[in-house]
């Protein structure tokens with residue numbers, strides 16, 4: 001009998017000790033922030049355009065963590081949806097058209113001779129990509145602009161355009177080889193396949 | 208006999224070099240027009256320092272280096288600058304880049320040069336400046352600024368300086384001919400480099416398939432400490448890392464450069480250019496380029512001015528355009544196809560290969576990898592090409608990177624032996640680019656996130672500061688009022704102070720009014736879209752006819768816009784404003800857009816009808832029958848639109864009011880430039896209000912009539 005009591009007692013004691021340790025750990029090693037939100041936020045494009053219905057990417061990340069649909073971000077497009085689906089282990093869905101379509105990369109361009117320096121665009125820009133002081137013309141820092149469109153509407157003189165980012169020779173890159181390229185033989189290095197090697201005059205002369 | 212090492216893999220493709228070595232180097236003529244790109248090297252593009260119409264002499268600086276990693280560009284002959292613009296350049300993308308266009312005057316007069324008979328008289332810095340100012344960039348193909356590679360290392364010393372004369376790629380013989388005919392320039396250039404770098408050993412590495420060049424170099428190096436090392440012919444022994452391995456047995460570790468292991472590699476062409484620059488003060492304005500392939504009648508090597516159109520050079524070699532298949536820049540292993548001949552020769556153009564279709568038949572179609580492992584056996588970088596291919600194909604970029612994709616030198620040996628004729632190198636290039644792109648994107652989005660967070664913080668702080676200020680102001684005002692009351696009570700107020708405080712209180716009142724007005728202005732603008740949005744929804748839902756409703760909405764939008772533009776046009780015509788033409792163009796554009804939208808709708812509804820097969824026969828109405836239906840939708844949609852239009856009008860009016868306020872401010876400030884701008888803006892906004900009102904009327908009237 002006493003053996004049973006001892007066993008039960010010691011188990012209870014152990015449970016109490018471990019419970020206390022766990023309780024301590026949960027208080028002292030508490031993870032700051034929400035790692036899932038961080039992970040989701042890392043996948044969002046950070047355009048901060050608000051097309052998803054949230055005031056920025058992080059709030060949408062929080063929304064997704066709370067169970068919102070993953071297909072509301074047009075700038076991210078299908079690739080972001082795929083990445084999110086991968087992270088969350090859910091099915092990838094097509095982009096929800098209600099929030100707009102994904103467009104190519106664009107940046108804002110201010111026609112400077114029309115700008116009156118009202119600073120309205122500066123206030124609208126979510127990433128402080130517009131430079132200028134009151135009553136002076138404003139300029140967009142192209143490298144910082146995320147192409148979110150938010151500065152276009154507030155401009156009283158409509159001098160902001162969204163221009164597509166053109167591919168310059170410096171940021172051009174090779175594309176995936178396709179059957180089409182191969183047929184044309186364009187843009188492919190030449191003897192990267194076996195070509196007819198019998199026509200080397202050196203060899204012929206040697207023979 | 209020195210001990211030589213061997214590198215892993217390698218191949219022995221047919222050399223095809225003899226065609227272009229049977230004739231001595233010919234001096235190519237000077238074309239009428241030269242197109243000189245500002246970026247012919249790795250690093251920042253040079254910046255043009257000449258103006259259109261300016262006369263330049265041969266060798267004159269026309270574009271200066273920008274920053275540390277850059278080289279200047281010089282006029283290749285004397286003449287007139289006719290343009291600085293984007294022109295197509297020899298690049299796999301086929302895109303254009305900034306070039307200076309120089310019209311030759313035919314005299315070919317040198318600018319004043321500064322020769323230097325004895326380079327040892329010059330300081331290190333002086334010598335380096337000469338190399339830099341001559342615009343020399345690695346002429347083997349990469350185009351890295353030579354001066355940077357000649358800076359003596361500060362702490363470690365250079366164990367070996369290697370002059371790369373291997374020239375292992377088939378067809379190319381530019382270095383071979385240069386070594387045969389101008390071995391003394393090369394050796395003297397190498398001596399200058401050695402003087403700067405003070406290496407322990409100096410090598411010239413040359414493949415054993417160039418006996419004439421070896422002989423010439425042997426003669427030229429007789430009195431020197433330079434080791435002439437003949438290496439067995441094997442592609443790609445001319446690869447920097449491969450040649451280092453052959454000559455020294457050293458391997459460049461992953462992710463490092465040869466300088467990290469105390470080795471410096473230079474190309475033979477670069478050495479000759481350094482000699483010309485130091486001894487004669489000549490900048491780099493020409494190079495030796497091989498023109499070969501079965502489509503040219505007399506293949507050979509040409510001393511070509513930088514900026515010469517490829518077409519011109521091809522003509523010099525007897526180009527037969529009819530027989531031409533592919534035009535290749537560089538060699539058949541690592542070069543790329545060009546889409547046309549009107550592209551300029553640059554400092555790195557070592558070969559133009561005009562091949563017939565039989566010489567370079569179209570590649571066979573790609574087949575599945577049979578995992579034969581031949582690619583792995585030949586890879587000089589000791590990679591696993593097959594694995595890299597699988598990862599690149601399935602876009603598993605991280606895995607590709609962890610299999611050292613970036614160590615691939617894109618030599619093409621793997622693709623050359625692949626029995627399935629898979630374009631392996633293209634896959635690697637694609638994967639490398641995709642990795643770089645995604646890294647850049649990541650960086651950008653990280654930056655955007657940071658800036659967004661920072662802005663949030665800043666806004667919060669400003670809010671707090673504002674609140675604090677407001678509080679302080681309120682307190683101050685209360686205090687002032689109390690004081691004034693006190694003073695009034697004491698009745699002995701000096702007239703002056705009274706006026707002053709009066710002014711102050713007036714100012715405060717004005718500020719308050721402005722604040723109020725602002726709030727008013729902002730509120731309706733903020734509420735309106737919301738309201739209209741809410742009211743729109745049910746209507747929209749009523750309207751929803753499956754599959755075509757979107758298109759209909761599009762039509763509505765297009766119609767509304769068209770009307771707006773039309774209204775604006777009549778407006779403009781009445782006023783005789785100068786924008787009439789523009790407006791007219793806008794109207795036609797919008798009409799086109801509307802037509803397109805209607806067409807799309809018709810197509811869609813037709814398609815829908817086809818799919819609704821059972822009821823198709825009874826339900827196939829003629830265009831006339833369909834009309835009223837569309838109209839009904841239209842009027843319903845107009846009702847819906849009127850809300851939006853009203854909101855628009857409101858917004859436009861608000862904006863106009865704001866602008867007018869700004870204009871009066873500007874007039875007070877007496878800023879004529881701004882006044883003009885604002886006047887324009889006010890005018891624009893007034894037009895917009897008018898058109899919005901008209902559009903609204905146009906929509907509401909028919910609704911009211913019904």
Ligand code: SF4
Pocket residue numbers: 044045046047048049050051052053054055056057058060072073074075076
């Ligand atoms: S829609 Fe815009 S704000 Fe929302 S997550 Fe995408 S980029 Fe960020």
Ligand code: SF4
Pocket residue numbers: 107108124125126127128129130140144145146147148149150151152
């Ligand atoms: S400049 Fe305009 S488009 Fe660019 S990030 Fe700022 S608000 Fe968005």
Ligand code: SF4
Pocket residue numbers: 575576577578579580581582583592593596621624625626627628629
């Ligand atoms: S050589 Fe071609 S087929 Fe053979 S393993 Fe390599 S990639 Fe596959």
Ligand code: SF4
Pocket residue numbers: 585586587588589590591592614615616617618619620621622631632635
């Ligand atoms: S192209 Fe790259 S993977 Fe292929 S053999 Fe050359 S170094 Fe190796």
